[in-house]
Amino acid sequence: METRARISEKLTAAFAPVRLVVQDDSHLHAGHAGSRPGGETHFSVDIVSEAFRGKSRIERHRMVNIALAEELAGGVHALAIQAAAPEDGGPARE
């Protein structure tokens, strides 16, 4: 299974998110340290779930990092995370 799909699957299983967008940003980092041919190194996750209610930013990120520990220990070199609870109105957009 491609890494992006595996990340989506694991986050869905762990957090039953009401919103989940997983992007493979590897092409943006081509040639940069940590990138490699074939990509699948740099990802961003935008996730909204009840599971994050009342959690601090660090706690939310730790929850995501733990759910994806295998990926982070393997080929995933960078993971940008926006994690929010539904009442936050979703993560801030830039």
Place this chain on the structure above:
Amino acid sequence: MSIDQFIEGEVKSNDVVLFMKGTPQFPMCGFSGQVVQILDHLGVSYKGLNVLDSEDLRNGIKTYSKWPTIPQLYVKGEFVGGCDIIREMFQAGELQSLLKDKGVAAKAAAT
């Protein structure tokens, strides 16, 4: 001295420490560079430690913080977060408040 002791010494003896890829002058990664820009914008003095100089440090800080990615920002010995958290806190004005509460001097006004 173990790597844990080295890290503990650094975060306890410096008010603000950034574990990063590259140096504050020459960040080697966009995520590290973003945190450098924010700290520089706020006029905060900090010590940058380049994890690319030492595989021991690169792995050691991940274990020490139980945080799998770089950069990592410490203020007064306390882990504050990585790039996304620092950026969100800065945009919400929370980073400025935290620095002020911890008694860390910042040149720029907390806007």
